[in-house]
């Protein structure tokens with residue numbers, strides 16, 4: 001393997017993590033990506049920028065998010081489970097960490113307009129929120145299938161002053177929203193910042209978005225040590241769509257050799273699981289595609305994980321064996337959703353329930369160990385969807401008891 | 402300007418240079434491969450009507466540089482079961498006697514998935530001279546060009562109105578066949594008027610390269626073609642032609658459409 005890039009360091013000069021990453025974009029975007037990389041590098045080294053961002057994360061978003069010890073769940077499954085509570089952030093998920101950073105960066109670059117793609121609507125809501133806070137114009141692209149599935153989030157974005165534009169080509173879900181956002185950006189790049197929502201896309205996004213989420217892992221490591229008497233968890237688990245919440249929490253534990261990193265992919269969108277490299281949306285990574293390279297659609301119960309690719313750093317971590325990725329099916333996810341709700345009084349996002357489902361499934365392998373799960377978001381947005389699936393008994397018979 | 406070793410001027414560049422040097426403005430129509438059953442007949446009609454080269458699109462599921470018309474054409478072709486193999490097989494069967502060079506335009510995942518060497522070999526076998534990959538900038542050329550160069554294919558680079566001078570020079574040095582000037586910020590699609598950026602970029606390119614300079618994106622009418630070609634060596638016409646085909650144009654109608662563009666360019 002490529003020995004030049006260590007886990008959770010900077011990618012190489014070509015924006016690669018091992019054999020993945022890069023900058024596969026039209027010529028028009030090259031100057032903008034170079035500008036963005038320079039601006040981020042400069043801002044990230046600037047104490048005033050970091051202080052302003054930390055201040056917003058604290059006073060606006062509510063950081064640090066707590067780590068919660070799950071006593072009843074732990075007893076039930078024989079695994080000590082800790083949750084990193086990104087669900088308690090303002091706007092209800094980890095997405096706000098990245099978005100506040102990019103919104104400040106857009107202002108620093110003199111760009112008054114921000115655009116974003118969204119699947120479940122969480123990144124769109126977070127972007128609309130930050131744009132409202134900073135007085136920026138905001139346009140969010142969303143597949144029209146998702147606009148229907150997540151109508152409440154569409155309303156939220158509009159309430160926050162954003163314009164929501166339907167992506168009505170292709171599969172009309174997240175990947176098409178990314179296509180539309182890129183098409184907008186190719187035309188508007190001189191005045192617009194593209195606020196990408198995960199550790200994907202062309203360099204510098206995978207690196208920049210991971211750095212903006214590193215706070216999750218840095219906080220969690222210290223919080224775990226306080227709870228565990230100076231020890232680290234045996235395993236850190238996160239769900240993986242594009243991979244931003246996973247990259248954020250993993251990066252806090254990358255140098256701790258005794259801590260395993262596990263990613264939970266949706267069975268219908270397991271890009272790492274399929275292991276076929278491809279190039280789309282500016283990056284080389286693992287990609288769901290047919291034998292001719294046509295990108296196929298991801299399909300899972302959670303709109304936020306319905307992405308056929310995965311961030312290039314995860315492909316790299318899988319390649320070098322530093323992280324392990326498992327596919328989780330919709331049924332297990334619903335069981336985990338019900339289990340956490342009943343045992344801990346915490347309704348998780350369906351995305352985050354993938355990480356929990358992986359722990360529940362692996363409870364024999366994990367017996368007696370300590371596991372930190374990134375609870376990337378809260379389930380309020382999913383309650384309607386799950387209520388349609390569970391019916392009036394609200395999943396009384398689902399999950400572990 | 403240095404040329405990477407082993408890259409010669411191929412058929413595409415020779416053909417376009419000869420036409421240009423004879424005082425002719427270059428016309429390069431674009432047609433999505435597999436858009437209709439008899440799509441290869443459209444190439445013959447375009448060639449007869451005065452095309453100097455023809456761009457053949459191999460449809461990709463996620464064409465981020467394309468607007469609604471070419472997206473719709475790509476989708477229509479894919480839904481008909483079109484694959485890179487079916488397009489190349491159609492070309493082998495029906496395009497051998499075309500006397501204008503063909504340039505394939507697609508997105509990088511298509512050659513990447515097939516394997517660049519196999520893709521290059523199959524293009525050559527199908528009689529294709531050049532390749533355009535809009536999502537492969539100079540920095541990522543290694544993904545494609547070792548295989549493409551070795552096979553003798555001419556890789557056409559795209560220049561943007563916001564490429565700085567040093568990049569334009571590097572793009573022209575690396576481009577083969579012609580240099581493709583993207584005359585606007587944005588994706589393919591018809592435009593009602595030609596913006597200022599088009600002439601500006603054409604002039605910047607003409608000032609630094611002897612390669613044929615062909616401008617594309619948004620060129621929709623014979624008048625626009627003539628206006629743009631005043632500062633360049635020629636034009637690519639894509640969406641406006643593809644829309645005709647989507648609306649049911651047969652080879653004869655495509656021939657008329659291309660002939661009108663030809664007349665517009667020749668009237669200059």
Ligand SMILES: Cc1ncc(COP(=O)(O)O)c(C=O)c1O
Pocket residue numbers: 093094119120121122123197198199239240241242243244245246303304305349351352376377378
């Ligand atoms: C709560 C939550 N978790 C996870 C994800 C998936 O994104 P990522 O893999 O980038 O963390 C989303 C995306 O919408 C989300 O809303």
